[in-house]
Amino acid sequence: MSRLHAGLPRSLLLASGVLASFAAIDISTAFAQQAGPREQLPPVEIAPRPDQKRKQARPANRDERVARRAPANRAASPATAPKPGDQPAQTPLNTNVVAESASRLGLTVHEIPATVEVISAETMREQGYRTTSEVAQGAVGVTSGDNPAEPAAFSMRGFTNSQINTLYNGIKIGPQNMTSRIMDTANLEAVEFVKGPASVMSGEGASGGAVNVVTKQPHTGPIRNEAFFSYDSLNSFRSYYGSGGSTNVQGLDYRFDISRSSLNGFADDTGTKTLDVSGQLNYRISDSLKVWGAIEYREDRSKAYWGAPLVPIAFSGSHATTGIVSGTYVASNGSNLGPITIDDRTFNTNYNVLDNRNVAQEVWLRGGFELKLAPDLTLKSQAYAYGAERSWFNNEVEAFNTTTNTVDRSRFYVAHSQRLVGNITDLTWDANIAGFDNRFVTTLSSSYLDFVRPGAFKPLGDSVPLVDFDRGFYGPLTIQQQTARIDNEALSVEDRLKLTRTFALVGGLRVEHIGLDRNSTDPAGLVKAGFPFTKDWAPVTGRLGYTWEAVPGLTFFSQYATGADVSANNIFLLLPTQPLDLTTSRTYETGVKHLFWDSRAEWSFAAYDIQRKNVYAAAGGMALNIAGRQESKGVELAAAVRVTDALRLWGNIAYVDARYADYNFAGGSFSGNTPPNVPRIVANAGAAYRFFTPWPVELGVVGRHVGDRYNTDANTVTMNAYTVADVYAFVDIPKSVFAAVEQTRLTFRVRNLTDKRYAIWGDPFYPDQILLGAPRTYEVSAAFKW
Template sequence: MSSIRIARPRRFLLASAALTSLVTIDMPAALAQQLREPLPAVEVSAPQSRKQVKQAGRDAASARRAAARRAVVAPAASKPVVPNAAAPTPLNTNAVAESASRLGLTVRQTPATVEVISAETIREQGYRTVSDVAQGSVGVIAGDNPSEPSAFSMRGFTNSQINTLYNGIKIGPQNMTSRIMDTANLEAVEILKGPASLISGEGAAGGAINLVTKQPHTGPIRNEADFSWDSLNSFRTYYGSGGSTNVQGLDYRFDVSRSSLNGFADDTNTKTLDVSGQLNYRISDSLKVWGAIEYREDRSKAYWGAPLVPVAFSGSHATSGIVSGSYFNRTDLGAITIDDRTFSTNYNVLDNRNVAQEVWLRGGFELKLAPDLTLKSQAYAYGAERSWFNNEIEAFDSANNQVYRERFYVAHSQRLVGNITDLVWDANIAGFDNRMVTTLSSSYLDFVRPGAANFPNDLVSLVDPVRGFYGDLATRQQTARIDNEALSFEDRLKLTRTFSLIGGLRVEHIGLDRNSTDVNGLVNAGFPFTKDGAPVTGRIGYTWEAAPGLTFFSQYATGADVSANNIFLLSPTQPLDLTTARTYETGVKHVLWDNRAEWSFSAYDILRKNVYAAAGGQTLNIAGRQESKGLELAGSIRPIEPLKLWGNIAYVDARYADYDFAGGSFSGNTPPNVPRVVANAGASWRFFTPWPVEVGITGRHVGDRHNTDANTVTMNAYTVGDVYAFVDIPRMVFDTVDQARLTFRVRNFTDKRYAIWGDPFYPDQILLGAPRTYEISVAFKW
């Protein structure tokens, strides 16, 4: 593997900061004259239905304990300049997804499968966390294992094989840096399926999920506030405000949310706080500068799952339909079950804690250099402090019929700075409209990871365990310094009014400097060391609008990620193998019936080689290949004004191949947390009474999954549903409020008991889904 260095990041960051300061503070007179010219509009050519779609004005504005939290960084994505977006459609394919392309394309113009879940959908469906949003998406499942919360699975890939982005910026692999996040401050969640390294960098073998915070708009100030409470005594509060100020050209956005979500297990709770704000200042028609700041905090008393227990031991307390199969790790459990006496049992120690504090600073500018040339630059800084102090293992020991527990501690101190600069060129090449974006990005990560050097353990009873305390703690330290530079090109060439070629190429350099010390502070053998990698990834595809509103697409795309599980934990003897996944995908997107109906279909084939995977315990094996083939279908329709119907279904056949190791083979087995079938459906009816009332129901089916590569334990398929009703209260009741909505919701109304997630590195326990809960909420806009 060759090593490509584009620029040393600190020099690049200093240069980019100087550029930003020069443009925003000391504009030359000659350039100021040029700034009076307007910015060129970004073409968003939404398909035309039989009636021309109206353009709505967009608001302008031991092995695994270690593997629980680990880090690698990719650069940020600049937000595209899109002055106007087309009118909403049932599947929201007129939205622009910055995580899918830098070209400012709508979902329907992008040769890939992309979902954009808007804030309105999030509110209507009652999605409280990012994991809830993912659960309602096509073919995506999620789990909030405390070691790696907001974990996702889609198209046969899980955890760090899916990039999680924050406003287009990657801070590290999902299974190390993601946290439980409330949705209140989000404008949208974007989900890009399949290898996606062109936009989001290393780690996106399975796709990317981008969390977009609410943005300022130009116009009258609008305010909103929400409050909710549920039968577990959880509550959420939120306030947001945005609009134009008295200063010409200055728009703002401010949001603050607070939540306290109680778990169904004893003494479990997650508290979150999110404060975010942004200012946009249009100095002239050709120059806009902006700045944003965000503070996030979460504190949890964690639930780590219910232990697998022998059917023979549980007797009449054995359950069916949650898990099945047999299990051997510490001891041979034989046929296993979840004991109904453990549904709400918390085996964590009394002094447990999961805590994270995060701060974001972002700022940049958009500048027109010429009528067809635009420069955009964004600088960012991110800091995080995280810690885990828990009993993380709870394994039933059949030798003495007790639960073996083991403690674990780890902390992160993370600092990240970076810059991403785009040059957007609109041109006409031989009579064909063409847009090219050249992107240069760089980041520098400093990561300090104090961790446990000893792991206190004990045995407790299965029922009513004495929880006790953590005990003595000895620590050791690991560090990582990661340089990341990337140069990428993306282009869209319109060969005809309806047919476009879209492609791109990304050359990325990753430089790793690592050190590790023992409990006495002495450097371990082989440390410190330095390694480099240089993945080259890209995409080529087309879109063809065969008829108004009917778009066919195909693509070939590649993505790179670290084969040895995590770049931060590479040992001196491991190669820095940045393997490449590839996908072939084809599909169709269709909006019809004057925007009252929409459907999409895609078929894909993904191959990833040289895979390291968890072998059903605290070890890693080399799985030669991971193959994934599948189909996805989604649709939504409003046949008459009061009625809305929607649904989606995904089928995936994901398997390992050439996965052989001493003592056996997992070839042909399915990766953990990958169901063959995931389906969602919903319906609602609106009564147009003086106080309009809407009632709705949603359902979700998730097929069988396994918790390890061994595939000996099955988390059984489940189907759950929610029901809700809301009433829109007219303005005459609250004279100063434009909109008020009162909502009542029942989650999991059948009170289904089911397994929602299994961690392959903690295979002795299974996370259970929440039982039936009742929720009431009220929302205001004025």
Template structure:
């Protein structure tokens, strides 16, 4: 496989669409019509459009600093979509999962565990950021450490072992490129569990999470506006509009949102601005062109956590139920706790800043070449400027009973361009319905990373610290260019009306060119250097609808990534090999009781080999293997019209194996931020009065987790609950709007203090969850 080589992308970007077009012209002009219950027909519509599927036939029922923020190649995946005719189901399994398949399959038709959380669910559950959305998904946890915001844990894997996608496009590893994102401009968030390299490329050992922006629709113009305020003096505002214009065939969507979310720690906040727009123009029944633009900005005054403190020092201020264990790093702290005097303390310097500005440009066309042949192509460009300027380390020193602080600065200047072209072919093969999608994709990533060459430090008191300022800054620079090209095939063959085989293969090329200079601008020893990889990954599975609405599935899938995306961490003399992963998964999905109830179950076994793990500073350990086995169960039911009940639970046993290094072994240890049990549950009841009122409660339990590979400090299990009430105001009150809703929400109603996340590159401190807050919001549609 290492001998596979694909053309460099600057030529490939221009050639990919032409090559696919040539292949299309070489196919027979007239293809056989599908004879028995084919996949829903491909509709010419914008790539990444969020749709509900139209069922057919029986299917109607059916390294401390440098490790963070590192670049990698990107991949995109536009896919066929289908008419929006089927109503949502209790678990939203009628949704087409764009990050799970290019075949236009619904969640129920996909031989994998897929979860799609819609904009309506985000609004009802009060999910303000994508990290909030993840907390409600099955078996997913999230943390917003400022070094790696919007970090996720899923099926025993974390951070860059999970691909994060934006409208199906990967911009790089999560731990370098992700930012806190408001949900106001999003139409859906998709979760695909397990290795997913076939769809989203290298890096998807634990799965993929796709953020889908709101899309144009054909029909009357619809507008919406949302406002909220909470007891921390946070506010959010959003306006959106979309529909058909006076120009025949031209549809639009525009959204703008602004938010300022204040933290519970002193002088911390995140301010976000997001503007997105898209135009779809249907030139004819067979051709549509589209273009989209988005600008995002976030500016934060960052909270880096509360330091671990010796119980012996804290005395009566020591807390229980947040952390436990014995800790030794800079000094021996013995048994540790979180001191209750530090709950709201911000140890960051006064002139700290976390800033990111991002611009997206996307556009393409979809052309129906023949009744059963569709060509789709999109080009995209992305640019980002990011800056971290903070005190990032706050470690209690038992020799002087003070907090040691250390500064860090890094910036990114990122440019990404790419193209993805799909050819979708519906055919009849020996009397069996078949859909084949052939995809050519390429991207070119240019990444410039100025960073700190010195790290100013000082000591401050644990209580009421003198925060001071950053001080002297000396910088050096690293650069990377990453080329990525891929050819993939995905196919669905229906052997009977109820049994389908689904599989695919992806051949990918990754080329890395790196350079590094010192503070004087001189090239460091061993630089520049270049490396290449050519992973081959795929999936094979089946779906079997035993009775209407009851579908069994199984799959075998593989993934690959470049040594935990360590392109900025490993030195030229160190090995930089492919990390590979595979999964076996089986399960069942059941929609029944006239679409009033739905449940799903899955069991999986994942192994990831040749794993690299951080050993601090610029060093890495080779952890050998990472093994993960678990089960997931989700259910939702509406027994009577006013009442809705839902819940999910996930169990995972994740372990390192063959993780040996000079001086010890972590074999048998659990990876950081991986709880064994995660459970969510909720209930709501609607009173159909002249002014309808709904009351609801949601609860979440997260089991014990560790903050490092050493497993010496435990972040204790916690259970939190939110309650809400909303009232729908009749149109007769506000004649100008069709729908108006006022909502009152209490988050963390018991005011639980708990550890939400631990960054293994900052093991001396723990991020705490927010205390009880109150929120009032209003939403209007017209």
């Protein structure tokens, strides 16, 4: 910890110390609560919850209380009496919800010896999160970017892109930088963020953690319907309808959701259209057996925005901007730009060709059963199949040329045809061992991934003026093909042993086999030198930790965990001549989670130290460098409180010191440099006030600060720190106005209130350009529940 503290800002250490003191002062209050049951918050109106993936926790100790559910990052607000299908009161930071991507033991977030954050559908709706990337912007210490080559990319605890597993209902689709897409949040129940190495749960690729999207699923009870519509000043719209509940067939519950959106970009002729249709049936045959099946179809079609080019300040003159980027840069075409800027004439310029496209179509089929073999023995199994067709057809490079004072462009085409099938089977055993309550889960999983990747790269391209130019067309296309097949089998175990009513040991171990077969042909169809080739890995990863509830509501935790991933983090950048050893990672983490003041306030704190070895890093274009070792140390703090029935406050701050070590190459060294897209400081804060008028009105403001980041490992170009704020107001119209609708909410929202111009993300494979954040926009929406 001394090394960690030495690098932290004094203000952050002071804040941590103040909160630690606050916890000590409040212990007396917690002891007072121990004398009797904890008072619950008033009930709230929320969307129906499914009974499968996000069910309430089964207590590992017979005397434990039943866990309660909650939306994240907010304290519960009072509402009318609960209706069938509604859930009980909620905690401010959502720690009483089960996150199965973090543990298969059925533990709540409060009971897991790690940092896990769950952002619910209710929070997504209230905060106006339209995509999973926007959800990440509100999480503790997480940033994201939708660079078109790898949309829905995340940065967390010093790690980015494929160093973070992206999961669909707990299932890994493939490497993030190959498979992730822009996803609308309408059909989602929650997004889970598991911080730090998490290979025990999600397997290879989770050095920095995992992000899991959870779809809405059936609930048992009366049918509930919901719908919403929104429109904004960029002519974007979103629409959604969902329905779920019990059918007339005894034991049969259903869920159906459909959403359509057209999110227009601020740059000319850019935007993304999405369609998502999903459904699931749960059938409880008996008290001991339930079967289920689900299907989902998703598509997205984009006119892609690839960013604004870095240009010399000397060239831009009066059009040079400050506060967006700074530093010096040598472009990929060899031009030394010197001090760089973003030219204000390029804010809305689209450098893509006119016939560009970025398209994906995805289909999911899932089904399984849950069988209670004995009172303390449960078997669950899920089989799944996934298919995806993706295509990129763009100009992707925008490199300023100081000789011609033009922008050099390069075309790129690639397509994916992906097939994935697999099975996950769990056996859960509740037992009493020598007087200690114990829960044991063993999981057997296997999957087969087949990937075909036709592609073409045209590095010559063309050149256009910085402004006022003919965008042109892609031109002739010559294709070559790459293939990859990945077999994966894993056996994992988890165990929770309660040594006392308040102290538990939690551990896990995963033994995994990964088999890769690759081939590559040239445009003539001839196999390239060194291909085909085969490589196998057998990583063993695990975690061991404890939780100690010192007094009711105040839990201390620590853990040691390990992870592993394929070193190049992209199955199609692995060459037969490269060292193909696994990257390994480990973390030490400790912290505290505290729910107090009659469940009106909650805060959490965590400190961690992560090290990752045998790292490969992007070097621009399609090249990789061996980066040796990556180290990351940091702290995270989150808090939320319902001060009064009307006033809610929440906020979080994260500090990370992430650096490379042993990153040496011919001609230089990047040792000591910070990985791309990793800010030292990320902070969020918000407040909401509700006026209890006949038509209740709530006003809210949310602010976000992101520190300086770099766009490449060289750390010569800085994407400057920025602070943005959103404001919103909504009115809840009583049922008496619309008799058939139980809840109606009209919302007005202003995003980026101050119209701040800032850099939101940089793609190290395309370092000549920077993705800019959206300017100020206005949005109106209407939501209904009945």
